[in-house]
Amino acid sequence: MNCKKRVLLLLLAWVGLATYACTGKAEQRRQEMPVAETDSTTTGEVIVMDKAMFLKQICDYEHSPEWKYLGTKPAIIDLYADWCGPCRMVAPIMKELAKEYAGEIVIYKVNVDKEQELAALFNASSIPLFVFIPLGEMPQLFRGAADKATYKRAIDEFLLKKKP
Numbered sequence: 001m002n003c004k005k006r007v008l009l010l011l012l013a014w015v016g017l018a019t020y021a022c023t024g025k026a027e028q029r030r031q032e033m034p035v036a037e038t039d040s041t042t043t044g045e046v047i048v049m050d051k052a053m054f055l056k057q058i059c060d061y062e063h064s065p066e067w068k069y070l071g072t073k074p075a076i077i078d079l080y081a082d083w084c085g086p087c088r089m090v091a092p093i094m095k096e097l098a099k100e101y102a103g104e105i106v107i108y109k110v111n112v113d114k115e116q117e118l119a120a121l122f123n124a125s126s127i128p129l130f131v132f133i134p135l136g137e138m139p140q141l142f143r144g145a146a147d148k149a150t151y152k153r154a155i156d157e158f159l160l161k162k163k164p
Contacts, residue, residue: 044102046094049077049110054118058108058133061121069133071106074159076151077131078109079124086145087128093148097155105159134159 047053055062057071069075078094080087091109098107112119112127122131122141130142132154140158156162 044099046078046091046098046107046109049108049115049118051115051117053108054110054115067138069135069139071133071135073104073106074135074155075106075108075131075133076155076159077122077133078107079112079119079122079127079129079131080109081112081127084127090128090145093151096148097151101155105155132158134161 049058058075058077059067059069076094076097078087078090080091082088094107094109101107110118112124122129126143128143128145130151131139132142133139142154153164157164
């Protein structure tokens with residue numbers, strides 16, 4: 001089974017976390033989130049990812065039919081759009097988590113309007129969409145916005161394998 005098919009199958013795989021609907025208030029929405037302009041995995045910042053970076057650091061789906069995570073730390077990929085209210089609400093949470101888990105995980109963000117091939121790879125028909133990538137396992141998808149505690153639980157239990 002090729003990488004694209006496996007990723008699409010993941011859409012049905014992860015239902016363990018509850019999602020929350022966006023009721024956003026203007027003051028909750030973020031300004032454009034500052035991001036790292038480096039691919040360093042220890043900056044404690046959210047890193048903007050494009051296709052070239054994805055192929056180099058996540059999975060080279062153009063040359064390998066199987067999913068093989070290329071990173072050295074668990075990762076989260078946040079697929080978002082600038083016009084998306086729930087995406088803007090979650091952005092500051094991802095920024096906080098990147099700092100809190102610096103050196104343990106890497107958080108990337110992918111603008112689905114600019115990186116349509118990556119959006120299609122994960123069947124990002126609704127956003128925000130999060131791809132949780134543990135080491136040595138298949139990634140899991142999480143659709144929709146949630147609170148910080150929900151993301152922390154997913155990071156601790158699924159990515160870092162910490163016992164609750």
